[in-house]
Amino acid sequence: xxxxxxxxxxxxxxxxxxxxxxxxxxxxxxxxxxxxxxxxxxxxxxxxxxxxxxxxxxxxxxxxxxxxxxxxxxxxxxxxxxxxxxxxxxxxxxxxxxxxxxxxxxxxxxxxxxxxxxxxxxxxxxxxxxxxxxxxxxxxxxxxxxxxxxxxxxxxxxxxxxxxxxxxxxxxxxxxxxxxxxxxxxxxxxxxxxxxxxxxxxxxxxxxxxxxxxxxxxxxxxxxxxxxxxxxxxxxxxxxxxxxxxxxxxxxxxxxxxxxxxxxxxxxxxxxxxxxxxxxxxxxxxxxxxxxxxxxxxxxxxxxxxxxx
Amino acid sequence: xxxxxxxxxxxxxxxxxxxxxxxxxxxxxxxxxxxxxxxxxxxxxxxxxxxxxxxxxxxxxxxxxxxxxxxxxxxxxxxxxxxxxxxxxxxxxxxxxxxxxxxxxxxxxxxxxxxxxxxxxxxxxxxxxxxxxxxxxxxxxxxxxxxxxxxxxxxxxxxxxxxxxxxxxxxxxxxxxxxxxxxxxxxxxxxxxxxxxxxxxxxxxxxxxxxxxxxxxxxxxxxxxxxxxxxxxxxx
Numbered sequence: 001x002x003x004x005x006x007x008x009x010x011x012x013x014x015x016x017x018x019x020x021x022x023x024x025x026x027x028x029x030x031x032x033x034x035x036x037x038x039x040x041x042x043x044x045x046x047x048x049x050x051x052x053x054x055x056x057x058x059x060x061x062x063x064x065x066x067x068x069x070x071x072x073x074x075x076x077x078x079x080x081x082x083x084x085x086x087x088x089x090x091x092x093x094x095x096x097x098x099x100x101x102x103x104x105x106x107x108x109x110x111x112x113x114x115x116x117x118x119x120x121x122x123x124x125x126x127x128x129x130x131x132x133x134x135x136x137x138x139x140x141x142x143x144x145x146x147x148x149x150x151x152x153x154x155x156x157x158x159x160x161x162x163x164x165x166x167x168x169x170x171x172x173x174x175x176x177x178x179x180x181x182x183x184x185x186x187x188x189x190x191x192x193x194x195x196x197x198x199x200x201x202x203x204x205x206x207x208x209x210x211x212x213x214x215x216x217x218x219x220x221x222x223x224x225x226x227x228x229x230x231x232x233x234x235x236x237x238x239x240x241x242x243x244x245x246x247x248x249x250x251x252x253x254x255x256x257x258x259x260x261x262x263x264x265x266x267x268x269x270x271x272x273x274x275x276x277x278x279x280x281x282x283x284x285x286x287x288x289x290x291x292x293x294x295x296x297x298x299x300x301x302x303x304x305x306x307x308x309x
Numbered sequence: 310x311x312x313x314x315x316x317x318x319x320x321x322x323x324x325x326x327x328x329x330x331x332x333x334x335x336x337x338x339x340x341x342x343x344x345x346x347x348x349x350x351x352x353x354x355x356x357x358x359x360x361x362x363x364x365x366x367x368x369x370x371x372x373x374x375x376x377x378x379x380x381x382x383x384x385x386x387x388x389x390x391x392x393x394x395x396x397x398x399x400x401x402x403x404x405x406x407x408x409x410x411x412x413x414x415x416x417x418x419x420x421x422x423x424x425x426x427x428x429x430x431x432x433x434x435x436x437x438x439x440x441x442x443x444x445x446x447x448x449x450x451x452x453x454x455x456x457x458x459x460x461x462x463x464x465x466x467x468x469x470x471x472x473x474x475x476x477x478x479x480x481x482x483x484x485x486x487x488x489x490x491x492x493x494x495x496x497x498x499x500x501x502x503x504x505x506x507x508x509x510x511x512x513x514x515x516x517x518x519x520x521x522x523x524x525x526x527x528x529x530x531x532x533x534x535x536x537x538x539x540x541x542x543x544x545x
Contacts, residue, residue, distance in 0.1 A: 011543070048391035052541040073393045084388035086316075088323040100312030101392040145388065 001026045001153060001183045002047065007056035009042050009207075016042045017207045019056070026152070027180050031198030032187040033301060039207040040187040041081060044157050047185070048078045060153055074103065077151035077182075081158050083142030087131030091122055091141055094130060095148060102149030112148065120144040120174065136167035143174060154182045160193060172197060191301055203301060223266040224293035226252070227276065231285040233260045239279060245270030263293060313394065313402025317376070318409060327410050330371045334414045337364050342421045352429035354422055358439040359510040361418070362503065365450040366479055370471030372407040373454035377537070378467040390541070396534045404455055404530055411447045415440060435512030442509020445522040449502055450475060452529035459536040478502055 002024040009017040017039045024030050032040045045051040047058055049065045049072065058065045063072035086094055095116060099109045117123045120140045125133070130141060139159060146154055156175065160168040175197055178184050188194050194201055203211040229236055233251060240249045240262065248265040266272040273290065280287050321327035341360045345351065380386040389399055418440070425431045454471035461467040482504060485497035498504045505522060508515045 045387070048387070050387050050390040050541065054542075070393045070395070073391060076391060078387065078391040080384060080387040082384040084383065084385040086320065086383065086385060088320060089316075093319065097312060097316050098388070100315075101389070101394055103393055 001028075001061060002185065003057075003059045004043070004047070005057050005059075007043070007046060007053045007058060009039075009046060009051065010054045015207055017046070017053075020204075020207070020209055021056075022202060022209065022212055024183055024185065026183055028200060029175075029179050029184040029186060029198045031194035031201040032185060032204065033189065033191070033194055033201055034187075034204035035189065038204040040204055041157055042207075043204065044078070044080075044155055044185065044187060048076055048155060049073055074149070075151055076153045076155060077102075077146030077149065078155045079139075079142045079146045079157060079159055081161060083138050084145070085130045085138060085141060088129065090127055090129055091117075091133075091144075092126045094141065095126075095144055098145040098148040102151070104149050112150075116144045116147045119147065119177070121170075135162055136164070136170070139163060139167070139171060140174070143171075152183060153185065154178055155185045157187050158189070159186070160188065160190065168193070223269075223272070225264040225266060225272060225276075226261065226289075226291050226293050227264060227287065228259055228261045228289040229280065229285050229287055230259050231283075232258070236260050236262070236285065239283060239285075240264065240276075243272065243275050243279060245272040245275055259288065310394075310398040310402040310405075313389075313399055314406050314409075317403050317406030320375075321372075321406065321410050324375075326371060326375065330368055330410060331414050331417070333371075334364060334368055335417060337361070338418055338421065342424075346421070346425065352425045352431065354425055354431065354436045355439045355510050355512060357421065358418075358436075358443050359506075361443055362446055362506050362510075363479075365447050366475040367472065369411075369447065369450035369454045369475065370457075370468040372410055373451055373458050373471060374464045374468035375458075376403045376407065376455055377458040377533075378461045378464045381462045382464060396537050400455070400530055400533045400537070404452060404526075407451045407455070408448050411451060412444060415444050415447065432512065438512050438514045439509055441514070442506050442518075445509075445519060446502055446506045449522050449525045449529075452526040452533075453478070456529045456533045456536070459533050 004020050004022050007017055007020045008015070020039070020043060032043065034040045042051065046053050047060070047065065049069050052066060060072045061075045063075070065072045086097075089097070092113065095113045096109060099112055100106075104112055113126075114123070117126055120143055122137070122140055122144055125137060130138065133141065139162075143156070143159065146156070159175065160171045163171060172193060175184065175186060186194070186197060200214045201211070202209055237249060237251070237260075240246060243264075245266055246264045247267050250263040250265070252261040252263060264272060264276070276290070277287065338357075338361060342357055345357055345360060346353070377386075380389060390396075422431055422436055422440075426433075453474065454467075457471045457474050458467040461470060478501070481497050482501040485494050485501055485504065488494045488497065502522075502525070505518045508518055
């Protein structure tokens with residue numbers, strides 16, 4: 001649905017994007033992650049035709065954004081980082097304008113506006129002036145304008161920025177409800193948000209893609225197991241190091257006397273649990289607890305950006 | 310383009326912009342008509358229209374300052390640029406909306422022509438030509454100031470820059486008559502919006518001047534589109 005092909009963008013001497021290539025299939029929710037200044041907003045602005053790339057090409061639904069902008073832009077709904085709102089307009093007149101811009105058929109506009117309002121929870125406030133709305137409602141109006149024209153691709157640039165926790169949660173539910181029906185490109189630097197919403201993430205760092213993977217695959221790259229064993233550290237560690245599937249062993253502080261708590265770093269799907277049980281039962285060291293340690297997206301992000309400096 | 314035009318018209322009347330423009334325009338028109346026609350017992354509408362032509366210098370930026378700069382301030386430019394609406398439609402929609410408000414202001418001056426017609430002698434054809442000239446000149450200033458607005462992110466900057474450029478246009482006109490080098494003087498006179506208006510104030514419908522104004526508008530709108538397009542390549 002979306003194809004980025006070798007896209008680069010230069011502002012004077014500053015290289016904002018470097019040879020960025022990826023594709024997003026229909027119906028996927030893709031999270032674009034990165035620190036401030038990593039190039040997320042630039043990538044989104046290029047995708048929506050607001051900026052021209054210095055090199056490479058972007059297409060949406062097979063239509064090149066630069067050479068075939070009208071057809072490409074018909075397929076997108078964009079909520080920039082700051083919702084594009086006209087304070088002097090009422091929500092209804094604003095959404096009507098958004099529908100007209102998206103070339104929705106005139107006779108279908110009233111019904112379309114009602115549907116979009118219902119979906120974004122704006123039905124009761126349609127008559128209000130945008131300038132008088134709270135931040136949460138303003139953001140909803142921003143999403144509503146992105147949904148006008150039922151575009152196949154929805155692009156949301158940090159849609160929860162500046163919202164309180166309740167509003168953020170409502171916004172996430174709204175984004176989640178778009179899944180399947182729309183292809184969603186979503187940027188954020190709130191990792192838990194991306195973790196809860198996206199099928200796949202791309203991490204941008206200094207304008208380059210340093211990670212592009214399905215979230216599940218990312219979290220499964222290396223497994224970690226936390227084990228509490230009733231045995232002294234000195235006798236236990238050499239034995240654990242002899243396990244074939246364990247790459248590394250880290251001892252954790254704060255274990256009770258006579259017990260040792262360790263983290264076992266296991267490669268991929270290796271049967272570490274079975275090997276550990278066999279070893280400990282042979283040595284007669286009681287295993288008191290064994291739990292998997294799940295990598296948070298934050299760990300993945302820090303590892304990825306740390307590697308790249 | 311229709312969507313942009315409608316929204317701009319709404320915006321002019323939802324905000325003080327159109328009211329400030331019309332209020333100041335009609336106040337100045339009343340003063341000029343009162344002093345130049347009523348007090349002087351003159352039925353010469355063309356001299357009144359000639360004086361009104363200087364009003365554009367001050368008031369045209371009131372209509373244009375928010376057209377492009379305002380979109381940037383409200384971050385609504387991204388909504389427009391990411392829509393299927395072309396830059397040409399965007400610029401022309403905004404231009405025609407500003408011209409509509411300007412036309413309403415000019416049309417309201419017909420009341421003064423009516424007063425002259427009732428209490429004196431009105432030369433209708435010449436007066437209509439004068440109104441056409443005033444309208445064309447106003448639209449040319451709108452196009453020029455819209456172009457200036459494309460360079461600014463801030464409405465006040467756009468307004469001040471617009472007034473500055475309008476003043477330069479007027480200075481060029483004054484300079485044209487002061488400069489003794491004929492080539493420069495002729496060139497300045499050729500491009501002067503005020504020189505192009507002069508025949509209309511004598512009741513002469515000059516097609517070359519009509520065409521000049523239309524060409525000037527076209528060039529300014531074309532340049533505005535090019536500036537906005539160029540920003541996509543350079544902006545951060």
